[in-house]
Amino acid sequence: MIPQNFEYSAPGNLRDALALLAGGNAKVLAGGMSLIPLMKLRLAAPEHLVDLGRVADLKSIREEGGTIRIGATATHYDIESSPLVRGKCPLLAEAASNIGDVQVRNMGTIGGSIAHADPAADYPASFLALEAQVRIASAKGERTVTIEQFLVDALTTALEPGEIVREIIVPVEPANAGVSYQKMVQPASGFAIVGAAARVRKSGGKVAFVRVGVTGLAAKAFRATGVEKLLEGTSGSPADVQKAAAVVSDGADANTDLHASASYRLQMAKVYTARALTQALSRAS
Amino acid sequence: MRPETPGMASRRPSRHLIFNAFCHNIIDRQKADSMKRKINLTINGKSFTDEVEPRMLLIHYLREVAGFTGPHIGCETSICGACTVALDGKAVKSCTMFAVQADGREVTTIEGLATNGQLHPVQEAFWNEHALQCGFCTPGMIMTSKQLLERNPHPTEEEIRHGIEGNLCRCTGYQHIVNAVKAAAAKAGA
Structure with missing residues (x-):
């Protein structure tokens, strides 16, 4: 080795x-x-x-104009233990705390993880639910793309040769929002067999805002807009959640590997999406 | 003696080829030598300076160059945690980093935990609670448990199990390890 x-x-x-x-x-x-x-x-x-481990200004986590900007070499532990992230973007802190194991979280970085674009990585589900942006830098200059533009395929991103991820930009979560990341974990590696991230807001007894991101199911993580549309405007009852979560796998070309077959993953995606939505709703006020 | 068939002679590598391979070997070695980098790091409070190939993993440096054989090589695939050491106070898997990444930093291995012949409280708790059988996972398990208690001095059983999930033990079934971490926490809190 x-x-x-x-x-x-x-x-x-x-x-x-x-x-x-x-x-x-x-x-x-x-x-x-x-x-x-x-x-x-x-x-x-x-x-x-x-x-990049010795590039000091690439590690910072800071708040700026309604967003939180996380430097590419911030480790998963930096993120899960950051009072700023825990307080103002709890979904990201929750996702970070679920990655791998403590040794991996001490070394692994947010920029490295997203640039590798593993289809079973934890972050992408949250990034999609957060509608995150990726700030990219090269010797020629900078550009910022949405997470959906950034994730091209399994292990493939929009990064061109010579470019690096400089920052991940996520919104500050309103105080009344509820969030949750639920994953079915592959016990040896800690990767997600499927993982679902949910953000919800309620208003006047109705679900006013829903964002759902799903990882592990297909070649790349995706935003489940079908689920969002079905849940928005409902009262968010258990029946509403089940009905919305049932469409999460629609049209997905599910992965198959020795840990889970495609049909099992499709079924588990529904289960974990429903769990994430249920917990997010219970946390929203 | 049997006369050589013409075919055999042609299958033997020519002197030219042997010489070529010999030269390439020297060139490869010179290239590897030129890639070597000087590193200076502190291991268990003692300073070490060495020239290493960038590809040398930290676990190989610790065991084969610096002589600390406490951290073990188990799976070599970042899963088992037997190679866990502390890098600037953070538990890391030393099979999944290069020695050059540790340049200028502080490494603590299991050998660095006891002070003046006095076991570290986590080591003592592992002893008292019989938290090992074959002992292969123990150095890594103790380094990770130490990290867990530094960050969370009073963990619940669930938090202990979550905290040590990067370390595999194939003997104990984990129960005595969890007991040892609980005992170390209780002793520190007493």
Whole structure:
């Protein structure tokens, strides 16, 4: 389990990091929780690694104009333990606290996770429910895309050679909102067999706002707009939740692997979507 | 002696090929040497400086270069947690990071927990509660349990089980390990 040799750079600031990556041959090392296992199996054999671990200003978590901006190398532990994230974007804190195990959360980063785009990763469900944006940087400049534009396919993102994820931008959650992330966990790896993230708001006894993101089910995570439409405007009763959650798998091309068949995943997606909606509704005021 | 058939001679690598392979081997080694980087880190309070290939995993550096064989190599696939050490106070799986990433940082292995011959409270609790059988997972299990209690001094049983889920034990069924973490928490709180 020894990776192929490579050249290693550990720049101290973002400008140097982007300059090193500009050639397009180097691969970014963030927390390494996905990349290093791939390198050990020699499924990945980059010739040059640029370690972002020493780029200080890439780790910050801050509030700005109704949004929370999370630097790419903030670890899952930084996020789950951040008073700002816990208080103002609890869905993201909940998702982060459910990733892998404590050792993985201590090293793994939000930017690394989303740039790897594993179809069973936890974050994408929450990012979709939060309608997050991804700020991308390269030596040539910056651009910001929506999470739906960013996630192209399994292990494929909108990142071009030389580009890195700089920040994830999520909205500050209104105090009356209820959120929940529920996942069926694959016990050895901690990945989601299916995971559902829900955000709801109530107004005048009715469900006024619903966002649902689903991960693990298909090649890429998706927003379940069918579920949202069915639940919005209802009283949010258990029957309403069941009816809405029942359409979550409609049109999904479900994954099959040794942990769960496609038909099992399709069924579990409904169950976990209903659980996430139920808990989110119980937390909304 | 049997005369050589013409075919056999042609199957033998020519001197030219052998020489070529020999040169490439030297070039590869020189390339690997030129990629080597100097690292300086603190392990259990002692400073270490070495030249390592960037691909050397931290667990291999700790065990084979620095001589700390307490952290174990179990699954080598980031799952079992036997290689867990603390990096700047945070539990990490040392099979899933490169030694160069630890440059300038502080590593604590199981060897660094006891002070002046006095076991760390978590080590003592593992001893008292019989929280091990074969002992292979124990160094990692203790490092993770220590992290858990630092962040949450009074965990519930559920929080303990959640806290150690990155460490596998194939002997105990976890019950005595959970008891040991509870005992260490109770002792610290007493």
